[in-house]
Amino acid sequence: MGLGMAKLVYLVPLFPLIGFLINGLGRKFLSKSLIGLIGSGVILASFAVSLGIFFEVKQAGFHPVIITLFDFIKVSAFNIPFAFQVDHLSSLFLLIITGVGFLIHIYSTAYMHEEKTEHYGRYFAYLNLFVFSMLFLVLGANYLIMFIGWEGVGLCSYLLIGYWFKNNNYNYAARKAFVMNRIGDVGFLLAVFWILSKLGTVTYQEVFAKSSAFSTYEVTGITMLLFVGAMGKSAQIPLYTWLPDAMAGPTPVSALIHAATMVTAGIYMIVRSNVLYTMAPATQSVVALIGLATAFLAATIALKQNDIKKVLAYSTVSQLGYMFLGLGVGAYTGAVFHVMTHAFFKALLFLGAGSVIHAMQNQQDIRAMGGLKKYMPVTHITFLLACLAISGIPPFSGFFSKDEILAAAYENNKFFWIVGVITAGMTAFYMFRLYAMTFLGHFRGTHDQEHHLHESPSAMTIPLIILAILSVIGGFVGIPEVFAPDAHALQHFLSPVIAKSDEASETLSHSTEMMLMAVSVGIALIAIIYAWTRFSKKPEIAEPEGAGKFFANKWYIDELYNTIIVKPLLSLATIFKNVVEKSGIDAVVNGVGRGVQYAGRQIRLMQSGQVGNYILLMVLSIVLMIILIFYGNNLNPVFNYFSK
Amino acid sequence: MPITYYITLSIVLFCIGVVGVLTRRNAIIIFMCVELMLNAVNLLLVAFSRMHNNIALARVPASSAGIDSQLFVFFIMVVAAAEVCVGLSIIVMMYRNTHSVDVNFLNRLKN
Numbered sequence: 218m219g220l221g222m223a224k225l226v227y228l229v230p231l232f233p234l235i236g237f238l239i240n241g242l243g244r245k246f247l248s249k250s251l252i253g254l255i256g257s258g259v260i261l262a263s264f265a266v267s268l269g270i271f272f273e274v275k276q277a278g279f280h281p282v283i284i285t286l287f288d289f290i291k292v293s294a295f296n297i298p299f300a301f302q303v304d305h306l307s308s309l310f311l312l313i314i315t316g317v318g319f320l321i322h323i324y325s326t327a328y329m330h331e332e333k334t335e336h337y338g339r340y341f342a343y344l345n346l347f348v349f350s351m352l353f354l355v356l357g358a359n360y361l362i363m364f365i366g367w368e369g370v371g372l373c374s375y376l377l378i379g380y381w382f383k384n385n386n387y388n389y390a391a392r393k394a395f396v397m398n399r400i401g402d403v404g405f406l407l408a409v410f411w412i413l414s415k416l417g418t419v420t421y422q423e424v425f426a427k428s429s430a431f432s433t434y435e436v437t438g439i440t441m442l443l444f445v446g447a448m449g450k451s452a453q454i455p456l457y458t459w460l461p462d463a464m465a466g467p468t469p470v471s472a473l474i475h476a477a478t479m480v481t482a483g484i485y486m487i488v489r490s491n492v493l494y495t496m497a498p499a500t501q502s503v504v505a506l507i508g509l510a511t512a513f514l515a516a517t518i519a520l521k522q523n524d525i526k527k528v529l530a531y532s533t534v535s536q537l538g539y540m541f542l543g544l545g546v547g548a549y550t551g552a553v554f555h556v557m558t559h560a561f562f563k564a565l566l567f568l569g570a571g572s573v574i575h576a577m578q579n580q581q582d583i584r585a586m587g588g589l590k591k592y593m594p595v596t597h598i599t600f601l602l603a604c605l606a607i608s609g610i611p612p613f614s615g616f617f618s619k620d621e622i623l624a625a626a627y628e629n630n631k632f633f634w635i636v637g638v639i640t641a642g643m644t645a646f647y648m649f650r651l652y653a654m655t656f657l658g659h660f661r662g663t664h665d666q667e668h669h670l671h672e673s674p675s676a677m678t679i680p681l682i683i684l685a686i687l688s689v690i691g692g693f694v695g696i697p698e699v700f701a702p703d704a705h706a707l708q709h710f711l712s713p714v715i716a717k718s719d720e721a722s723e724t725l726s727h728s729t730e731m732m733l734m735a736v737s738v739g740i741a742l743i744a745i746i747y748a749w750t751r752f753s754k755k756p757e758i759a760e761p762e763g764a765g766k767f768f769a770n771k772w773y774i775d776e777l778y779n780t781i782i783v784k785p786l787l788s789l790a791t792i793f794k795n796v797v798e799k800s801g802i803d804a805v806v807n808g809v810g811r812g813v814q815y816a817g818r819q820i821r822l823m824q825s826g827q828v829g830n831y832i833l834l835m836v837l838s839i840v841l842m843i844i845l846i847f848y849g850n851n852l853n854p855v856f857n858y859f860s861k
Numbered sequence: 862m863p864i865t866y867y868i869t870l871s872i873v874l875f876c877i878g879v880v881g882v883l884t885r886r887n888a889i890i891i892f893m894c895v896e897l898m899l900n901a902v903n904l905l906l907v908a909f910s911r912m913h914n915n916i917a918l919a920r921v922p923a924s925s926a927g928i929d930s931q932l933f934v935f936f937i938m939v940v941a942a943a944e945v946c947v948g949l950s951i952i953v954m955m956y957r958n959t960h961s962v963d964v965n966f967l968n969r970l971k972n
Contacts (some may be wrong), residue, residue: 828964833883 400450
């Protein structure tokens with residue numbers, strides 16, 4: 218078998234790059250169907266190669282393969298190769314990215330069909346560029362290549378959030394996402410520099426092999442800085458506010474970038490660096506706490522949102538918080554597992570929401586929906602399945618992954634588990650509030666909208682169906698020990714890349730674990746039934762009061778940031794602009810100019826045109842020269858002083 | 862006669878020339894003052910030449926050291942005569958244009 222497919226790994230990012238170039242350069246000449254075909258086809262090709270790689274990696278005794286394309290940076294002792302690493306973790310992410318990515322590309326061909334051809338081409342070019350960058354991110358064999366992908370996905374996220382650039386609010390949202398990500402990137406970059414200065418290499422295998430060279434203080438600092446990067450990219454407190462605003466982009470973009478792939482880059486990065494994180498318990502506690510706080514905060518906000526995409530956005534933030542909780546308590550497999558199942562059901566939810574928005578003619582407010590069940594059967598069923606999956610109802614995929622994280626949390630700290638279960642209950646509640654207000658009850662939109670209601674075309678429903686199947690069965694790759702011994706396929710698969718992680722469920726007794734599952738499923742079920750019965754009959758139309766208002770206004774976090782960061786910065790900038798720039802720098806520059814002008818005006822008077830004056834000046838100059846020549850030696854100290 | 866007398870006379874003549882050039886407005890007088898400066902320098906050249914020759918004669922009889930400057934002065938006078946020729950013709954042209962020999966009328970160099 219050898220290196221058959223793994224050697225071809227460079228093809229995986231190459232295909233989307235080709236698609237980006239063709240669609241980007243030819244967006245004015247190509248027809249829409251050709252653009253859609255190229256855009257989706259290149260991802261399908263990548264997916265095929267990824268599948269081949271996956272099956273090769275899956276074989277027993279596979280060792281990670283490094284494919285070095287060329288030397289990227291070679292300066293004296295530093296040698297950073299341009300290399301890809303094929304191993305269990307990256308091959309799994311390849312499948313998620315290209316698989317879900319392909320479905321979303323197919324979906325986009327129908328969803329974006331009303332765009333002008335030129336913009337349609339631009340959209341697919343960006344989307345392909347995004348997939349290319351994301352593949353770079355997970356394939357890189359060192360932190361620098363990962364950083365290139367990391368920046369690439371940030372750029373694509375910016376471009377796609379601001380895709381409808383004629384709307385200034387969307388541009389502001391794009392800018393916010395970019396700036397927030399940049400804050401995180403500084404942390405990431407500093408961590409990379411720190412590793413480089415300490416070890417002289419950033420290649421994963423070498424860094425992890427030499428990781429014992431780090432002191433506790435260093436490894437804590439590095440992992441904290443890496444986590445700052447993850448905070449920005451994966452929308453954790455305090456850098457999460459960009460993600461809900463990022464919903465300004467087209468809905469498939471939200472599904473691909475802001476739910477399934479890009480925002481999980483932070484989780485990928487921490488799993489990739491799990492050797493370092495296991496060495497730094499202090500960082501792990503911080504990761505767990507931040508993850509938990511984010512999960513809880515975002516869930517409370519999602520309870521009261523009325524924009525269908527905003528609910529899903531806060532739900533994403535909350536689920537990402539879960540993943541970080543898993544990482545913080547050492548359940549790396551659980552976090553990757555949740556990344557995978559979340560990619561399925563959250564992409565499905567977003568695509569379903571897109572289907573609804575499409576049918577509702579760009580109406581996103583769930584208060585103006587309702588009763589869509591009978592108009593859109595496929596969307597309805599798939600959305601319901603996704604809601605069950607995210608709520609953690611067995612045997613849907615979310616149950617297994619969420620349970621694994623919660624079990625690990627319970628073993629680590631009971632408080633984590635309690636908050637986690639409360640959050641899971643809230644998740645079930647707001648998802649079914651969303652479901653009930655959208656699909657149940659009677660239609661609350663305008664008559665014109667009702668007339669237009671229709672099921673989406675098959676290019677949109679087929680991806681929904683496939684993702685729904687994956688959301689239902691996706692959990693069976695990670696059946697916990699308590700149901701069937703030795704059936705956690707994902708854990709076996711990932712065990713070579715996750716060093717000595719103490720998976721929690723192994724030490725919990727089976728009866729305890731069953732009890733934990735029963736409690737979390739019970740709470741979720743109660744929340745679902747309550748939300749279902751309440752919101753299908755009496756939808757929540759009125760403006761919320763009290764605590765609800767506090768949640769609906771997102772804890773006033775945006776206002777808080779505005780007051781303590783944005784406004785002081787702006788006023789500082791105004792001071793610099795008016796005082797330092799205008800009366801400082803401008804005064805000096807203009808002063809030099811004015812001084813030269815003034816001197817010129819004065820010296821001009823010497824040119825009087827009177828021959829006598831010229832002669833007088835000439836004589837005086839000659840006298841001066843004679844004095845200098847004959848008595849100049851006595852002036853030497855003065856000259857020396859100036860010539861120094 | 863000591864050399865200092867000649868030097869003093871030269872300086873006096875030269876200074877008279879300079880002051881004349883600076884203070885007078887009549888082009889002809891300015892011209893004469895220029896000639897005065899020139900000849901002050903000429904006088905100095907001859908005086909030094911003679912001094913040089915005397916010192917050489919005291920050491921070596923019939924020495925010709927320094928004698929060539931005395932010849933050189935004649936050339937200067939010839940060149941000066943040619944220069945006077947040009948200068949006077951300029952003054953004649955000036956008079957034809959301005960009906961005056963006052964140099965202050967020649968202020969068109971300004972601007």
